[in-house]
Amino acid sequence: MTEDTKSDESRRHFLKSMALGSAVMGASAVAPGLPLTKTSGAAKADGHAKQKMAFIQWQPHTVPNAWSKGIEEVLNAQEIFDYQLLDGQNKVEVQVSLMDTLINDGASVIFLQPIDSVALAPSIASAKRRGISVITLNIDATEEHAAHVEMNHYFGAKEIARVMGEKMGGTGEVAIMNAPPGIIIRDQRTNGFVEGMAEYHPGISIVADVNAEWSRQKAQDALNTVLASNPNVTGVYGVNDSMALGAVDVAKQKGILDQMTIFGNDGERDALESIEAGELTGTQYTDVYQQGRFAASAATVMATGGISARDFQSQGTLLMPYIIATAENVGGIQEAQRW
Amino acid sequence: MISKIAARVPNGGLIAFFVVMTLFFCFFARNFATATNVENILVGYSFIAIVALGQMFPIMARGIDLSIGSILALAGMVVFDAILIFELPGWIAIILAIAAATLAGTLNGLFIVILSLQPFVATLATLAGYRGLVYAISGRQLYPELATTPLRDPSLAWFNEYYDVGAWFGLDAFITTPWIPASFLVLLVVMVFLYVLLAKTPYGTALKATGGNKEAARLAGLRVRMIEVSAYAMSGFLAGIAAVLLVARLTTSTEALGIGMELTAIAAAVIGGTRLLGGQGNVLGPVLGAFFLGVVLIGLTLMGISQFVQQMLTGAILLAAVGYDAIRRGAGQ
Numbered sequence: 001m002t003e004d005t006k007s008d009e010s011r012r013h014f015l016k017s018m019a020l021g022s023a024v025m026g027a028s029a030v031a032p033g034l035p036l037t038k039t040s041g042a043a044k045a046d047g048h049a050k051q052k053m054a055f056i057q058w059q060p061h062t063v064p065n066a067w068s069k070g071i072e073e074v075l076n077a078q079e080i081f082d083y084q085l086l087d088g089q090n091k092v093e094v095q096v097s098l099m100d101t102l103i104n105d106g107a108s109v110i111f112l113q114p115i116d117s118v119a120l121a122p123s124i125a126s127a128k129r130r131g132i133s134v135i136t137l138n139i140d141a142t143e144e145h146a147a148h149v150e151m152n153h154y155f156g157a158k159e160i161a162r163v164m165g166e167k168m169g170g171t172g173e174v175a176i177m178n179a180p181p182g183i184i185i186r187d188q189r190t191n192g193f194v195e196g197m198a199e200y201h202p203g204i205s206i207v208a209d210v211n212a213e214w215s216r217q218k219a220q221d222a223l224n225t226v227l228a229s230n231p232n233v234t235g236v237y238g239v240n241d242s243m244a245l246g247a248v249d250v251a252k253q254k255g256i257l258d259q260m261t262i263f264g265n266d267g268e269r270d271a272l273e274s275i276e277a278g279e280l281t282g283t284q285y286t287d288v289y290q291q292g293r294f295a296a297s298a299a300t301v302m303a304t305g306g307i308s309a310r311d312f313q314s315q316g317t318l319l320m321p322y323i324i325a326t327a328e329n330v331g332g333i334q335e336a337q338r339w
Numbered sequence: 340m341i342s343k344i345a346a347r348v349p350n351g352g353l354i355a356f357f358v359v360m361t362l363f364f365c366f367f368a369r370n371f372a373t374a375t376n377v378e379n380i381l382v383g384y385s386f387i388a389i390v391a392l393g394q395m396f397p398i399m400a401r402g403i404d405l406s407i408g409s410i411l412a413l414a415g416m417v418v419f420d421a422i423l424i425f426e427l428p429g430w431i432a433i434i435l436a437i438a439a440a441t442l443a444g445t446l447n448g449l450f451i452v453i454l455s456l457q458p459f460v461a462t463l464a465t466l467a468g469y470r471g472l473v474y475a476i477s478g479r480q481l482y483p484e485l486a487t488t489p490l491r492d493p494s495l496a497w498f499n500e501y502y503d504v505g506a507w508f509g510l511d512a513f514i515t516t517p518w519i520p521a522s523f524l525v526l527l528v529v530m531v532f533l534y535v536l537l538a539k540t541p542y543g544t545a546l547k548a549t550g551g552n553k554e555a556a557r558l559a560g561l562r563v564r565m566i567e568v569s570a571y572a573m574s575g576f577l578a579g580i581a582a583v584l585l586v587a588r589l590t591t592s593t594e595a596l597g598i599g600m601e602l603t604a605i606a607a608a609v610i611g612g613t614r615l616l617g618g619q620g621n622v623l624g625p626v627l628g629a630f631f632l633g634v635v636l637i638g639l640t641l642m643g644i645s646q647f648v649q650q651m652l653t654g655a656i657l658l659a660a661v662g663y664d665a666i667r668r669g670a671g672q
Contacts (some may be wrong), residue, residue: 087646089598093383093585097633100379101640107369118489119589122499140485181480181594 034060039075050082051303055111055137056098059090062268063288064113066339070292070297071111078300081108082118092119109203109299110145111131117184119139131308135313136297139184146302146309147316149295152268153188156284156322160263161196163324164235167261167281170201174235175208175226177219177243189239189265207233210241219246227254238264241271248279267325269338275330282326287337291320350612350624352663357631364638371641377517383464384633385522386584389529390600391607391625393576393577400570401550401617402458407578408597409469409606414440414582415592420478422492423485437579443469444575448568466601474594489590498522498587502643522584526626527659529580534622538606546570551618606653610660632656 055071068085075081080330086102088095092115102110103126112134114120121143124134125162133146140148164174176193179186190209197204208226212219217240223246227233236251236283244264250256257279264271267285274280298316301307325333387538390407398402414436421432443465450461479486498521505516537543548556549566557563580595586592609615610631611624636657639649 081526082643084640084643085646088649089599090595092589092596093386096589097379097383097546097637098640100383104373104375104379105641115595116589116591116593118595119485121489121594122590125590162481181474181477184486187483202352292497 017132051108052081052082052084052105053109053111053299053303054084054086054098054101054102054107056086056088056095056102056113057281058088058095058113058115060087061277063266064137064337066288067111067113067292067295069339070289070294071235071296072292074293074296074300078304081300081303084118087250088113088115090115095120097121099127103127103130107132108133109166111135111137111295111299112141113137114139114141128309131310132179133299133302133307133312135299137291137295142191144312144315146296146312147295147318149291149298149318151284151286151288151291152319153185154192156286156324157189157192157265157318157326158196158199158264160282160284160323162195163282163326164237164261164263165197165201165204168201168204168235171203172234172261173205173230173232174237175210175223175230175248176206177212177222177236177238178209179214179239182213186239193237198317204235212238212246214240214242216242216246216249217245219243220250223247223250234259234262235261237325238262238303240264241266241280244280244283245270245274248274253263267322269334272330272333272338275325275327278327282324284322285325285333286320286322288339289337294315294320295316345563350627353610353612353624353627353660355630357627357634360631360638361634364634364641368609368638368641371638374515374517376637376641378520380630380633380637381517381523382501382520382588383637384629385520385526386581386588387600387603387607387633388526389577389581390604390630391585391611391629392529393574393581394604394608394623395611395613395620395625396546396570396573396577397458397462398605398613398615399546399550399608399617399620400567401553402451402567402570403462403485403605404571404574405443405459405462405601406465406469406601407574409466409473410440410443410575410578411582411585411597411600412594413469414416414442414579414592415586415596416473416477416497418583418586419485419490419592420476422490422577423487423488424475424478424482429490429492429496432492433494433583436582437576440579440582441572441576444578445568445572447575452564468596472596473596477594479594490586490592491590495583495587498525511636524590525580525584527630529577530622530626536637537622542566542569547618547620547671549617562611603629603632606651606657612656615661618628628660 053075055068072083075083086098088098095115106154110132112120114136117140121141123147124141124143127134135146136148138150144228176190178190194206197206207230210222223236236247240249241264244262247262251260251262262282263281264283267283271280271283275282323329355362365538368522370376390411394404400592417439418432421427422429447462447465450456451458474480500521501518504519505511510516545561545566548561549563553563593651608625611628613620613624635652
């Protein structure tokens, strides 16, 4: 062995130790109840066979893409994992089939953004029986599993209502650009906003709640219709940023942007840039890369520590920290945190 | 000699391609050649094969059913509502769901023959209409707490059972045999029923004649309008059966169930040799087509091939199937 390769080896070990250390910290944050001391993670980390991990996303979108990048950052640093991003194609039966395939392939950890909380539960139970840990992102499942890492949908939306109401001076009419029914995060983001308005700003009334199907284009059409029947609307809440940006498009086109208060939810790059341009009023920002890193850190500990899904006594849950990004604080979000 | 035999075997080309692809994945995809993987393919694609068989009927009648995914969702939601809201026994819920799906299919046929609508247009309209109906009757919307309540009815749960058929025949003493899912057994029963219907009854001949040349069929005294309606009713009926299998597997139903299913079903039917110009098709083809898609997707996933490449390959396979059909027809003329 040459000096160079020795140096590479020791560097690799050092990086591995660092990554494992951060993984332990991350996992502690995610699931304080995990039996981390039961086995040593370092021993298995020295093994040669690569372990498989995969993320089954709902469908390609900026949010799961950013999660996947965060996950990859952590897993690639270990050099002992094969990682694969899989597309659920917005079909629950495809997600179930992919779960079965990964279970058969002996994946050590599966990251999952379930399309439906109940429909994926049998697959999660099946993975658990095989000792495979499942970590869900944003949408929880009814079957208990290793860990759940979620944006703070309800309280974030409540906080949006508080800040938005302040920007509107505590009075006025608001329209919600909403997602199709039947999705838990849609309800959390809607209920948080509605209850937040009722609690903090009872003088503001919500006069319209329309389905714009998560889409910027659909939100443009929807807001045009809403404004025709409710010309006094001065506030718009988009359940995601795309729909809020659609509302911005309409307000600009009608020349009423300066009279409007428009908030989104998620905190994607386009929304932050729109805030900086003085168009969108604000959004709930979550560092989605970090969300992926937290999930991957927990996964790393489980896999290298030989922790079987059967060992878990209870599911760990982490609600991600967030800020309500507005013109006053958006500059504080660093380039590396933008997704 | 071999080519003569192959030419006489229905779907010979597809069977050969299926075998080659399966062997390829057995050698190059880790954990493909396992009993568990066979179980996964059988359980994951049996209901798609049934939907594809349903799609075959309108295509054979020179039509198409774009609403098949929405009908599947409608039947799924009927099961959900009947069991969780009305607390009906599972077997009644299953009958109601299949009846609702058959009715929806029949309405498609009636719209097409009575209003003289293009099948593409009529079923595109009902694709949206039935999906809207699913949202309207959704127990998950009417009673949000039910959205997280799984369906545990024993009649429904049976469709998600597995049977150690290998042990029945003593094969488990030699190899690890896959357990056969009940959904695959249902598929086999459906195949036998449809084979008899299409190959052994006058109805099968009448359907092919109607799809091959409607005017000639009418002049020959066939009740072509009734036959067209029946093709869409069969499509709905089979979508209803598929919905029961899917809901049993998921232990719930969702408003978005079956979105995009029509494209998968059309792809499976066409890969299986069902002519888009009507008049031709058999029971084995769509089933092989569905499982072929399953083998390819699962094999590529196990090989770690990118999801985008998988979709491109699926498109390429569909193109190849349609192209092969066109060349074969060209050669036959």
